[in-house]
Amino acid sequence: MKLSKTADYSLRILSFMAKKPDELHTAKELVDKLNISDKYLRRLMTKLSKSGFIKSVQGREGGYRFTKPTEQIFVSQIIDAVDGLDKYMGCILGFGACSDDNPCALHKKWALVRTDIMNLFKTTSIAEMAQKDVQKI
Amino acid sequence: MKLSKTADYSLRILSFMAKKPDELHTAKELVDKLNISDKYLRRLMTKLSKSGFIKSVQGREGGYRFTKPTEQIFVSQIIDAVDGLDKYMGCILGFGACSDDNPCALHKKWALVRTDIMNLFKTTSIAEMAQKDVQKI
DNA sequence: AACAAATACTACTTGCAAGTATTATTTAAT
DNA sequence: ATTAAATAATACTTGCAAGTAGTATTTGTT
Numbered sequence: 001m002k003l004s005k006t007a008d009y010s011l012r013i014l015s016f017m018a019k020k021p022d023e024l025h026t027a028k029e030l031v032d033k034l035n036i037s038d039k040y041l042r043r044l045m046t047k048l049s050k051s052g053f054i055k056s057v058q059g060r061e062g063g064y065r066f067t068k069p070t071e072q073i074f075v076s077q078i079i080d081a082v083d084g085l086d087k088y089m090g091c092i093l094g095f096g097a098c099s100d101d102n103p104c105a106l107h108k109k110w111a112l113v114r115t116d117i118m119n120l121f122k123t124t125s126i127a128e129m130a131q132k133d134v135q136k137i
Numbered sequence: 138m139k140l141s142k143t144a145d146y147s148l149r150i151l152s153f154m155a156k157k158p159d160e161l162h163t164a165k166e167l168v169d170k171l172n173i174s175d176k177y178l179r180r181l182m183t184k185l186s187k188s189g190f191i192k193s194v195q196g197r198e199g200g201y202r203f204t205k206p207t208e209q210i211f212v213s214q215i216i217d218a219v220d221g222l223d224k225y226m227g228c229i230l231g232f233g234a235c236s237d238d239n240p241c242a243l244h245k246k247w248a249l250v251r252t253d254i255m256n257l258f259k260t261t262s263i264a265e266m267a268q269k270d271v272q273k274i
Numbered sequence: 275a276a277c278a279a280a281t282a283c284t285a286c287t288t289g290c291a292a293g294t295a296t297t298a299t300t301t302a303a304t
Numbered sequence: 305a306t307t308a309a310a311t312a313a314t315a316c317t318t319g320c321a322a323g324t325a326g327t328a329t330t331t332g333t334t
Contacts, residue, residue, distance in 0.1 A: 001138045001225045001254060005322065008231040015242055026280070039324055046282060059331025062280045075243075088138045094145040105152055105269035106212075109257050116253065117138060120246050132242035142292065163310070176294055183312060196301025199310045275334100282329070288322080299312070304305100 003088070007079050009036050009044055011129065014053060014078060018070040018130035024063035044082070051081035070130065076121035085121075089114060140225070144216045146173050146181055148266065151190065151215060155207040155267035161200035181219070188218035207267065213258035222258075226251060 003011075012034055017025050027045055031038045045064055049056045053073055054064045066073075079085055091098035092110040100107070140148075149171055154162050164182055168175045182201055186193045190210055191201045203210070216222055228235035229247040237244070 001229070001251070002227065002231060003229060005231060011230060011242075028280085037323055040322065042281075043283090049281095056281060057331095058281050058329080060277095060279045061332055062330080064281090090139065092138070092140060093148060094139060094142060103269070105148075105266040106257075106261065109261065113250065113253050113257060114138070116250050120243075120250060124243065124246065129242035132240070165310085174293060177292065179311075180313090186311090193311060194301095195299075195311050197307095197309045198302055199300080201311090277332105277334080279332085280330080283327085285325085285327100287324070289320105290322100291320090292318080294315100294317070296315085297313085300310080302307105302309085304307075 003079065004083050006044065006082050009034075009041065010048060010078050010082050011075060011126075012036070013041070013044070014048070014070075014073065014126045015129040015132075017054070017064070017066065018126045021066050021070045021127075021130075024057060024061075024065050026063040029063075047082060048078075051078075053078065053081070070127040071125050073126045074122055075124045075126070075129070076118070078126070079121060089118065140216065141220050143181065143219050146171075146178065147185060147215050147219050148212060148263075149173070150178070150181070151185070151207075151210065151263050152266040152269075154191070154201070154203065155263045158203050158207045158264075158267075161194060161198075161202050163200040166200075184219060185215075188215075190215065190218070207264040208262050210263045211259055212261045212263070212266070213255070215263070216258060226255065 002008075013030055013036070016030065016034055017023075027038070027042050030036070030045075031041055034041075045054070045056070048054055049064065052067060055067050056062065056064050076085060079088065090096075091104055092106050092114075093104045095104045098104045098107055100111075139145075150167055150173070153167065153171055154160075164175070164179045167173070167182075168178050171178075182191070182193070185191055186201065189204060192204050193199065193201050213222060216225065227233075228241055229243050229251075230241045232241045235241045235244055237248075
């Protein structure tokens, strides 16, 4: 049970930026501090900018900055923006048609866990994550 | 939050077989009933045989049969055999070094969920799964 | 106007899970 | 012995996420 690397990176990046939520952060700074491959991070930053969590400032003295208070940005929104939450919230056995009406053999048990996961994602803000140190390995 | 297709397939296959736990099941039967690609399923059956949940009978009139009561085979064991449980039980943010002593920003919250997932896997037997219908889509 | 430092875009490469194809081996029935 | 029906093994192909490379664009500084 993991997130994609793209989602991982997004959370790490935004958590890191949220430690100084009003500053402008360059891609270079983020690459150096977070140990994420340069080109991949830059592409991801463009995607996150388009998703509206941050906005980019182009040109010299450019970078990225939050568009709203980090208390109002939740893990669920970020995962949804980069991967789509559906990717993680589907049937544990991979059945497309699995539902309450047409449950797989693990449906009921898994539905309970999934609700917990959803709640975790929906109630954890980037501001909260920023209070913890972000590891590099 | 999904399992690999390999783990999905394994659970579907063994659950299906467990409906008639004492019979010999051929790969052909399983492919027809479970809608899993032929060659992939056959390779997986060999792996599951080597893992000890089932044993193969070669030659004409051959097939696969459980080696022990399906009440004694748990989801966790199957996932562990085909993928390794570690693949699913690591840090949600993908940090290799994440631990209680060196926690990531989601560690504490995720540890609770992970425990629930583990319990689900460890306490659900193939016999129990076999009581439900196994879907095809 | 020229330069430097930043982001944006497009295309290519790599790695791994999943899927496919072919051939070899085993064994019961005839 | 031969055949048929099953599993086993090996190698190849595909698809997608992740990673890399190079070029274009933007904009402040000089």
